[in-house]
C-alpha cells in the first residue's frame with residue numbers, strides 16, 4: 001500500500017492520525033468523460049468520443065468500485081469494444097501489481113509492473129493514491145477517469161450507438177432519486193465498511209458501524225415490497241449496492257468487523273444479492289478468491305498473519321424467489 005507524491009512512489013499506509021482515527025477517502029483526480037459524440041460530460045471536462053477499441057479498463061476483481069465498471073462493461077455489451085487488464089489481488093509495498101496468474105493479467109497495454117506507472121504516464125508529477133478502476137484512452141495516452149461512479153455512467157449511455165444496447169440503468173425520470181439514494185448508500189454502506197475497517201480508534205469504528213447497520217436495516221425493509229431498490233426497475237443503484245453486499249459476509253463481517261449482523265441474517269437482502277448475482281453475465285464478474293485474498297493478505301495492519309479464512313460457505317446460486325415480487329408489483333399497478 002502506498003501513494004505517489006510529486007511523481008515518486010512512497011510505501012505508506014492510510015494516515016488516520018490527523019482525523020481522530022477516521023478513514024477519509026480522497027477524491028478521484030481524473031474526471032474526463034467519454035460521450036457518444038465527444039462533447040464535454042457532466043464534469044465539464046473530457047469530451048472524448050466513444051469509439052470501439054479506443055479505451056482500456058484497468059480493474060481489480062477484488063475491488064468493489066472496480067467491480068461496478070466490470071458489471072457495466074458486461075451488461076452493456078462492451079467487452080469487445082473496451083479491452084481489459086486485471087491487477088493481482090495482492091496489494092503490498094508497490095501497490096497494485098500486474099502478474100499473469102490465477103485470473104490476474106499482465107498490463108496488456110504497456111507491460112508495466114505496477115499500476116502507479118500508468119498514473120505516471122498520465123501525469124509524471126501525480127500526487128495521490130493509485131486506485132482502480134482506471135479508464136485509459138489509447139488515443140490521447142492519458143487517464144480518462146479513475147472514478148467508478150463516473151465510468152459506469154459513461155458506460156451506461158456513451159457507447160449505445162456502437163453496441164445497439166438500449167438498457168438504461170439510470171433513466172432520466174429516476175436520476176434525481178437514484179442520486180440521492182446513491183449518496184446515502186455510499187456514505188453508510190459502500191464507504192461505511194471501509195470507514196469501520198480502517199478506523200484506528202474505537203469511536204471512529206463505532207461511528208461507522210452503527211449507521212452502516214441502520215442503513216442495512218432500512219434497505220432490508222425497502223426490499224420487502226420491491227424486487228429492486230426502485231421497484232421492478234433494475235438500476236445503477238442496485239449494482240452499486242451489490243458489489244458491497246457480495247463482499248460483506250466473506251470479508252467485511254470478519255476483516256472489517258462489520259459484524260452486528262451478516263447479510264445471511266437479512267432474508268430480503270440475501271435473496272436480493274442472489275437475484276443480482278444470477279442476472280445473466282454477472283456471476284462471471286464475481287471472483288470470491290480474489291476478493292478474500294486481497295483483503296486478508298494485503299492489509300497487514302489489520303490481519304498481520306495474512307491468513308485467509310476458509311468460510312463462510314456461500315450459496316449464491318440458490319433460488320432467490322424474488323420474481324414473485326415483480327409479479328405482485330405489476331398486478332398492483334395494473335389494478336391501480
Ligand SMILES: N[C@@H](CCC(=O)N[C@@H](CS)C(=O)NCC(=O)O)C(=O)O
Nearest residue numbers: 063064065129130131132146147148
Ligand atoms: N473513488 C474511487 C475509489 C477507488 C478505490 O479506492 N479503489 C481501491 C481498491 S478497492 C484502491 O485502489 N485502493 C488503493 C489505495 O487506496 O491506495 C472509485 O470509486 O473509483
